[in-house]
Every structure is written in C-alpha cells, then in structure tokens.
Amino acid sequence: MTFFQALLIGLFAYLGSKRTPWFFGVTGGWNMIGRPLVAGLIVGLVLGDVRNGVIAGAMVQALFIGQITPGGAMPADVNWAAYVGIPLALAAGGTGEQAVALSVPLSMLGLGLFNFIMTINAYFPHMGDKAAAKGDGRGIHRATYLAAVPSFILRAGSAMLLCYLGTPVAEMLINNMPAGMLHFFEVAGKMLPAIGFAMLLKQSLSKQWMLVLFLLGWVMIGATSMSVTALAIFATAVAIIFVMAQGSAPATVPAPQSTEEEDDCYEE
C-alpha cells in the first residue's frame, strides 16, 4: 500500500467515524460511510480492487449488522474493522475470510480508542460552559469546531498508520496463519452478530411476550425462502392488525391488558 493510499483510507476512516459533521453528520458519516459495506467499496476503489473490496465489505458488515450504541456504549469498534481490517486484508492479497479474521481482533482493540476519544472530548463542554457563562455565542461554536480536532487526529491518524505500517505484518499474518486459526475467526465472526441482535432485543422488548415476534421472524426466514423485504411487509401487516384490533376495543384502558394476557398463553 502506498503512503497516498493509506492517507486516503485514513481520511475516509475519519469521515466514517462517529463525530464527523462533514457529510450530513451522523447520517452520512457514521451510519453510511462508516458502515463496512460502504467502506468495502471505498477501500476497493482506493486500492484498485473493487470486486474483492465489496465482497470483504459485505462479509465484515455481517459481523456488525444491527449493532446499536445505547448511551455511547459500544460492543465493538466498527471503524477499525472497516477501515483497517478490510484494507489490510486486501493489501495482503486476501479477501472476505481474511478481512473477517483481521476485523474481529481490530474491532476489540479499536474500542479502546473509541472510549479514549469519548473521554478526552469531555474537555470541550467545559470550554462551552465557560463561554456560556460569559454569554459568548462564538465561544460555543469554537468549542464545537475544536471538538472535531482530537477525533480527526486520532481517527484519521490511527487508520492511516495502521494501514501503512501494518501491511507487511498483515501479509505475514495472513500467509502464515494456520488453517485452524482462520477457521476460529470464521466461527467467532459468525457468532458475534448475536450480540447486536441481543442488544436490540434488550432495548425493544417492552413486554416479555414480544419475544415470540422475534422467534416468528426468525422462523419465517429460517424455514422458508422468504426475502427480508417480504418479511418487512408481512411484519408491517401484523403490526397494523394488532394495533387496529386494540383500537376497536370499546374501552381504551382494558384493551391492552386483555390482549397482553391472551398473548401470554402463546408464550408458554
């Protein structure tokens, strides 16, 4: 990997990290450029291997699909997985499996960096406090813009250095990795998405019986050849039917209780 390529990847790593205002904020940055799927295409373009880049991106994406960050608590750092794991695997001549093998440990190491930035960035609200106490609006803006600096240096810098200096190491690792090791990362990588979904379940289950809905969705896809789009339409229909049935009950208050009890029976 040339220095210029590493620099470009570092810049995109920053653009896809969590605190970038540049491209439609968190929507275009973290939630779009930052997704491994999109990173795969960008890295593929930079390194001149779009096909393998996209495949690696899609395979690494599967690790982190559905991962939410409630209160900034992250289970793994997607940024390093996407912008260090994928480029290193491609530069070392690997594809999807190798990208997954590198992304799993990198996403865990990257968590340290994520938490470090989240911690040192607590300095800037204090700068803002001082400005607010003086009624200095420009000071608020200054603190907001300055908050981007550590994020930029650490995110772009770390990804760039790891990509540039890490290529020989990655080559050595990938070429000498025993088959068992690669298999281990594959097995672990396929189980890791369970965490994202478990966090979603933890957050979404307002009532215990709702777990059956998750099971329903699982079985619909797992046991039939239904596509996710078809399932989404089916799910919308189920939700509307449920809400309508609740609404048509004469009194508003007893209705939810009765349905709740009914559905409890299905759970047992």
Place this chain on the structure above:
Amino acid sequence: MKNKNQMEGSLLTRKDIDKAAWSYIFFAQATQNFERMMGLAFCHVMEPVLKKLYGEGTEEYQKALERHMQFYNTEPQLGALIPGITIAMEEARAKGENVSEELIVNTKNALMGPFAGIGDSMLIGTYSPILLSIAMGLCIQDGNPLGPVLFGVVWLVTIVALQWFLFHKGYDMGIGAANMFFTNKTLVEKITTGLTMMGLIVIGGVAATTVKAGIVYKYVNGDMTLSLQEQIFDKIMPGILPLLLTLAVWYLMDKKKWSATKIVLGIVVFAAVMVFLGIM
C-alpha cells in the same frame, strides 16, 4: 398555553428554522463525549436562534446558552423532532408567554429517553439492517458495487429527508407536540407498540440470515458416522443453534446484566474452545 400556530407574528423566519435544521443534521453528534453526550452540539445548534430571540449580551441569552449546554442524549436522527420543539418553546418564551426555563429543560429531558429507544430500535436496529441485508444480498457473492451504492443512496436520502421533516414538524407543532406526547398516551403507546412489533419480526429475520453456528463434529463408530449437525440439529429445525445462541446472549445481557465487552470476550473464548476441541 396557546398553540404556536394561533399566535400572530412569530419572531423567527422560515429561513432561521431551515438553517437550524441543517446545522442540526450536520452537527448533532459532532461533539459526543461521555460527560454530556450531545450537550455542546445542541447548544451550538440553538445559539443563532437564541441570539435572534433574546439578543446578544442580554441575561436571558446567557441563561439560555447555559440551559442548552446541559447533558443531552438521544438517537439524533429520529430525535430531530426535539430541537424543533425546543426552538418553538424558546420562541414562545421570548414573546413573553408563560414558558419557564424548567419547562423547556424538562421537555427536552422527558423526550430524549423515548426517542433514543424508538430511534435506536427503528432506524439503527430495523431500517438500516433491512437495507443492509438487501444490499449485501446483491454483492456478497460477486462484489457488485451496486450493493453499497444502493444502500448509501437510499439511506442518505430517506434519513436526511426524515430529519428535515421531523425538525420542521417539531417547530410547527411546538409545545403542542410535547403536550400531545404527554397527554395522548394511548396514541403514543399504539404507535410505539406497532413499530416495536414490526421491528422485532424483521430483526428476527435478519438475525436468522446473519448469525451462524454449526457443529462439524461427526460421531464415528465403526462404519457408522453420525453428523450431529445434519442428522440431529437440522432435523429439529434448521438454524436452531444460532437461535439458541442469540437467546442465550440476550438472556445474559438483559437478565444477568453482562456488559457487551464481556459477551464479546465470552463468544471469542467459546469459539476458541469449540474450534480447539474440533466441535465447531
């Protein structure tokens, strides 16, 4: 308290609101940190509006800056409604209506929790995984760049439009939106229940396509080979092991309060042991 629409002569122009909406879309998450989360950025978005409403150098302006520096955290994209409502409340206060500082702060604090929950599970947990899994289906085999492009374009256009709409809706409805949220509990409950139900079914489906766990161990006894995966688990239900794994992880996180990091390490160690023993 009157609805904003019934009031004549608003102090802010449509252009001010548009500017604030763009500022919010770009900066909402830009200063995230463990202490205040989105607090500083919120103040950054509000500042031009506050300057226009109260005037630079006034005590009101200075106090307004301070109250928007406080801790604030929600899912920024669906939460775009909240700064809209806040601006409407600040405007009402500047016009001399009976809107106390506490009411403004309390409204923000009361709304941020529910919006974080619904936003995380609907946008990040359901909508994004649906788009991602469609896009991944297009490209995981042959590396077709259409997959990531499709995801990026659809996500960006719909979510930016959604934020733009919610921000303006929040401002237009003003305190009415907050009141609706607090008084019309049954409607809010219905919407949340419906969205949660839809989300859970889809999440279940997406999980089934991504979480994988299989046993490679074969029991050999003389001429007889018994593949545990094919002859036992697949007969019960294809994908039963990943389903049990997901439920176990959920149980540990939700009921046993394990942290995500602990679970990640747990899975890695579990995988290492299983691979070492030749089971998986």
